[in-house]
Amino acid sequence: MAEMTYRDAVAHGIAQEMDRDPTVVLIGEDVGAAGGVFKATVGLFDRFGPDRVVDTPISEQAILGASMGAAMTGLRPIAEVMFSDFFAVCWDLVANEIAKTRYMTNGQVSLPLVIRSANGGGARFGAQHSQSVENWAMAVPGLKVVAPSTPRDVVGLLAAAVRDPDPVLFFEQKSLYPTKGDVPEGELVDELGVAAVRRHGGHATVVALAAMVPRALEAADHLAEEGVEVTVIDLRSLVPLDVTTVATSVRQTGHLVTVEENPRLCGWGAEVASIVAEECLFDLDGPIVRVTTPHVPLPAADALEDAAMPSVARIVEGVRRSLC
Amino acid sequence: MTELRDRSDAGGPTTGAVGGGAGLPAPAPLEVRIAVYKMMVEMRDFESRAYDLFMQGLVKGTSHLGLGQEAVAAGFAAAMRPSDYTFATYRGHNHTLARGASMTAMMAELMGRRAGLMAGKGGSMHLTSVPHRMMGSYAIVGAHLTIANGAAWSSKVRRTGDVTVCFFGDGTTNIGAFHEALNLAAVWKLPVVFVCENNRWMEYTPISSVTAVARPAADRAPAYGLDPVLVDGNDADATLATASAAIQRCRTGAGPVLVEAETYRHGGHSRADPGKYRPDEEVKAWLARDPIPRFRARLLESGVEEVVLQRIEEGSRVAVDAAVREAEASPPPDLSLVESDVWADGGSSWRR
Incomplete structure (x- = not known):
């Protein structure tokens, strides 16, 4: 067991897969010699060389097109889109191709490829470098969508994504890069579509993703002080979506709260809420509550950004509302 | 005809003496040229029949025909080896036929039948036959140039020696993906031949009226450190020679080649377009340069017997008749296909 940052876990997870499989290649802007703008790919260039860790121009369409063409002809590329906001300039490759x-x-065509991207707010970067776009990806048939919340899951889910025969969008939440956690020694491979129950409690089910998971856990601590015990589920992937774990918990607690970093309309929580409403209506003892970023572009100033994103206080308040 | 030249003498595009003149490479062996003729005749017959079937309502949706542009598809296909990759656009029937896909399967795909090349799930604009290394017809302008780069990159990493040939229209040269793809291919020295089929019309608009340079592909080549290469796309001997040189150059690791083939589509942009916006004189002049009768005459001059060509033409008619008959006999696709093959496990489930 070694403690490492979420950031270092990315390079660790990529190295595990590149060591194992010579067809795995890494491609993106500054991923090689520079070690990535978030320093998430440090050491890979020296270790695996310029043929397998490849720097590109600022050409997101060319990056994803090259990854797709390589995936259909025998390689397993890991492509990096530096900020998930930049998916907007190469969405044709993602959504149409x-x-x-x-x-x-x-x-006839298989596309075993992973597209990693730094997603989400909290870094005061403003509206074009802070979006949470996992709900864009979730809306397109044919994409798997993964977003780990811990260093351990970065390694295990990245391995699962690389070994998956289908295209996977892998969202690294950039506010999590400096966070630390234990990563077991040896090869680590998870399964896509299996949620993790991070805390057990009988009063309500709180479903969260990526950076919202530690925030939901903090809210759970506060609620426990007032005698409210909540289950916190880390979805870990949106596609496949672990409906079983969510529904099983909601049937026990009777209350559902989703905590989403994406803006309000058509956020992933809306899909979870709709499934629960359709399949668990008579198990519910209160309204389903969605805690989201409001339907606004993210502002830059720290005070404004903090006010926009779901806070511990808003999650606590959301749970209280669900219990009405 | 244009020859590929060294960078040292790169200037403007070589327009050359089309269809003949001094300094031309020796024509390809006669059997290769006859095979090219056979491909062209089959493309013409297949697409003419597909057009008739549209008019009868048997082919649904839309279709973009390459009638008049056969010499480009046939010339390049004849210069490729079986393991080389093809990427094409929604105007991709000819390129798919050229790599050896079954006429019946293609016609059935156009007609939305079970026997279709993709069982009816792709349609006219997405013809793909991976066993023939025809890696797809792409319907969003520009994207597939970047994807072709990926196949070429893969060939380079895996050291297979295979070359990727990527066809696109003149309109593609004005979209961003074209420029991203050309730059990356040049920087990475990828074994990819980009072939612009310049048919002078970007959908309903003359390409010249929306493009900053006279030759939409060739004039952009120097910006990516590439030689401008221009070829008469209605001359099968010229396209074959240019293709052979370009593919050979790629195979030796010299990096990408960008070819502009000047040609003309006999019909409109798509099924819905009669193409009336084009000046009559222009259409007439290009019909007079129809690549098929022109190549036929040259083969006869080269000593091929009339009966050999007649046999090819008759064989093509018989093959297209059979393809139509077999496609029509095929039932509609099984409805279970709606939810099949989203994922590699064959299904479409998004939850557990």
Whole structure:
């Protein structure tokens, strides 16, 4: 067991897969010699060389196109889109090409590739470098969508994503990069689509993702002080979505709160809420509550950004509302 | 005809003496040229019949025909080896036929039948036949140039020696992905041949009226450190020679080649377009340069017997008739296909 940062876990997880499989390659802007703008790929260039860790121009379409063409012809690329906001300049490759090609060709083409991206707010970067776009990805058939909350999960889920035969969008929440956690020694591989119950409590079910998981756990501590015990579920992936774990918990607690960093409309919590409403309505003893960033672009100033993103206090308040 | 030249003498594009003149490479062996003729005739017959079937309502949706542009598809396909990769656009019937895909499967795909090349899930704009290394027809302008780079990159990393050939229209040269792809291919010295089929019309608009340079692809080549290469796309001997040189250059690791083939589509942009916006004289002039009769005459001059060509033409008609008959006999796709093959496990489930 070694303690490492979320940031170092990214390089650790990539190295585990590149060591294992010579067809795994890493491609992106500044991922090589510079070690990544978030220093999440430090050491890989020296270790695996310029043929397998490849720096690119600022050309997101070219990066994702090259990854797709390589994936369909025998490589397993890990592509980096530096900030998830930049998906907007290469969304054609993601939504029209990578997501649809297996289906349109009746299964002739396989695309085993991972697109990593730094997602989310908290760094005071302003509206074009802070978005949480996991709900964009979730809306496109043909994409798997993963967002780890701990260093351990970065390694295990990244390994699962690289070994998956389908395209996976892997969202690294940038406010988590400096956080630390234990990562077991030896090879670590998780399964996509399996949520983790991070805390058990009988009064309400709080479902969160990525950076909202530690925040939900903090809110759970506060609630416990006032005698409210909540279950906190870390979804870990949106596609596949672990409905079983969520529904099982809601059937026990009768209350559901989602904590989403994405803006309000069509956030992933809306899908979770709709499934629970459709399948667990008679188990519910209160309103489903969604705690989200309001439907606004994220502002830059620390006071404004903090006010926009779901805070511990808003999560606590959301749980209280669900218990009404 | 244009020859690939060294960087040292790169200037403007070589327009060359089209279809003949001094300094041309020796024509390809006669059997190769006859095979090219056969491909062109089959493309013409296949697409002409597909058009008729549209008019009868048997082919649904839309279709973008390459009638008149056959010499580009045939010339390049004849210069490729079986393991080389093809990437094409929604105007991709000819390129798919050229790599050897079944006419029946293609016609059935156009008609939305079970026997379709993709069982009816892709349609006319997405013809793909991976066993023939025809890696797809792409319907969003520009994207597939970047994807072709990926196949070429993969070939380079895996040291297979395979070359990727990527076809696109003149309109593509004005979208960002074209420029991203050209730059990356040049920087990484990828074994990819980019072939612009310049048919002079960007959908309904003359390409010249929306492009800053006269030759939309060739004039951009120097910006990426590439030689401008221009070829008469209605001359099968010229396209074959240019393709052979370009592919050979790629195979030796010299990096990408950008070719602009000047050609003309006989019809409109798509099924819904009669192409009436084009000046009559222009259409007439290009019909007079129809690549098929022109190549036929040259083969006869080269000593091929009339009966050989007649046999090819008759064989093509028979093959297209059979393809139409077999496609029509195929039932609609099984409805279970709606939810199949989103994922590699064959299904479409997003929850557990």
